[in-house]
Amino acid sequence: MTASPLLGQLMEALRCLPGVGPKSAQRMALHLLERDRPGGTRLAQALESAIERIGRCEQCRDLTEDPVCRICSDSRRDTSLLCVVESPSDVLAIEQATGYRGLYFVLMGRLSPLDGIGPEDLGLDELDRRLKDRTPAELIIATNPTVEGEATAIYLQRMASSYGIRATRISHGVPLGGELEFTDQSTIAHAFSSRLLVE
């Protein structure tokens, strides 16, 4: 029995967050109510406005509250580079890790015929128009190194070559700081076969 049904509802609602089970939900609910009500109010408001106002960028399909996102509308970005990624978190990861100053195109998924996800679901028709109308010098393919991600990469590579655009793929191999001993076999096999000449 809980002393408060509303507290029970809050604990239940918190479980929509990934990685939050009953115990964490309880800890979070009590923390907010006992120690950080202003933080909880801010969170409620941030959730509400994000959910109400965030849609997709007309140009790159990334999440944004504007018709065209901050990256696409930034005149300082290099429009000759276009990087294709699977999801908004990939954009964040590349922005945080690299000095990349080009533009993005976010598929919001990957080709997966078994799940019924075809080119039209990933906005590849939009991308096709874009490659034709605002041809970049280079298409950087940064889909994930999974079976579907690789199939998507091949599809993108063919699209680029049909417009005579140089397509590149980000490299895959043993992670920096990683050790061969603890790296999985397929990564090692890939790293081995795609070895580069050193001089």
Add this chain to the structure above:
Amino acid sequence: MTASPLLGQLMEALRCLPGVGPKSAQRMALHLLERDRPGGTRLAQALESAIERIGRCEQCRDLTEDPVCRICSDSRRDTSLLCVVESPSDVLAIEQATGYRGLYFVLMGRLSPLDGIGPEDLGLDELDRRLKDRTPAELIIATNPTVEGEATAIYLQRMASSYGIRATRISHGVPLGGELEFTDQSTIAHAFSSRLLVE
């Protein structure tokens, strides 16, 4: 650079939750926006109403949206038993783990002179009135086995004895399923000195 300032604000706001760092906040925000907007809306509403409406129970000081909480106002509970705990999470833990059918009194803290927390901050004057007016048969002291929790327990024990009420303390020792080898020294020392006669 993020494509969406509102997304950045949501990630920032999520960090008010205990145990949520920048990476988890990002994962949570993107999960809600990409895959569970109805869940996010429910969470925003649950937060808002909980923060707006949840206060303290007039009788036991537990968190509740009613003047008197569901436990205190449940006529099936045994009013001859009163269990004193430090926080609302202790009430939840006891309700979930035991078949206890008595009432609670929630201190919302523990005696801690160094932090300036005295009896009046814990509602011990209220508890005193309650012990006088609605004298229970037994006062179960379930404060935590820390220095402050023990000091609070002694204070409560004296209060009870001044009204001739039987005071009991929940037992402490090696946890069930625990092993001596991995139990800390003070717990072992306590378990040893408070050993019980078996027949």
